[in-house]
Amino acid sequence: NAGVTQTPKFRVLKTGQSMTLLCAQDMNHEYMYWYRQDPGMGLRLIHYSVGEGTTAKGEVPDGYNVSRLKKQNFLLGLESAAPSQTSVYFCASRGAPGNQPQHFGDGTRLSIL
Amino acid sequence: AQRVTQPEKLLSVFKGAPVELKCNYSYSGSPELFWYVQYSRQRLQLLLRHISRESIKGFTADLNKGETSFHLKKPFAQEEDSAMYYCALKPQGGSEKLVFGKGTKLTVNP
Structure with a gap:
């Protein structure tokens, strides 16, 4: 099993461009999450499903949209990228019941110029 | 509001020495506490959680509700323990918002 797979692994964008990050999990998990990780800030929840x-919105949802059309996929979209969105993005998933741990992907390093 | 504080951004010890990574939390209810670890060039992974009361890779952590702490301890550190460690809190009541601390970078020197 691949677990949680994120694509792409790296991307450089110009300010104002749009892009979508894909998260796929093969564990039949109900719950999925998008986090951003910034130096000195730890992980902060953007959106979850x-x-x-x-x-649903997490701690820092502004500037991002998400969709969960299929159970195995959770997409994170940036409609108009800004330099403040330069970060490492992590996707995670977990199964039920509520005390199951989250499983993380390898991350996507995104730079906005 | 829930908050997780890891007071040490960096921690350096020698191989074979005891290590303790501190985690304090702010939450009025009964949370679930976790320790996640991220080794160099690897994904974040669960190390242990308080409800399991387990020892993983020689690490243990005890939830102290009186002191609102969940410190991670290992009696004899190994070089392969060098990594980023994150303490995380999940509020009770079915909330999905796992709150992370800012992390502690542990370096175990030979």
């Missing part, structure tokens, strides 16, 4: 077709 508790099941197919559902999404």
Whole structure:
């Protein structure tokens, strides 16, 4: 099993460009998450999903949109990239019940020029 | 609001020495606490959680509700323990918002 797979691994964008990060999990997990990791800030939750077709805002949702059209995929979109969104993005998933741990992907390093 | 504080950004010890990574939390209820580890060039992975009361790779962590702490300890550090360590809190009541501390970078010197 691949677990949680994120694509792409690296990307450089210009300010104002748009892009979508893909997260795929093969563990049949209900819950999926997008985090950003910045130096000295730890991981902060952007958006999450508790099941197919559902999404919810996390701690830092502004400037991002998400979609969960299929259970195994959770997409993170940047409509108009800004330099402040330069970060490492991590996707995670977990199964039920509520005390199951989150499994993380390898991360996507995104630079906005 | 929930908060997780890891007071040490960097921690350096020698191989064979005891190590303790501190984690304090702010939460009025009964949280679930976790330690995640990220080795160089690897993904973040769960190390242990308080409900399991387990020892993983020689590490243990005890939840102290009185002191609101969940410190990670290992009696004899190894060089392969060098990594970033994150303490995380999950509020009770079904919230999905796992709150992370800012992390402690542990370096174990030979």
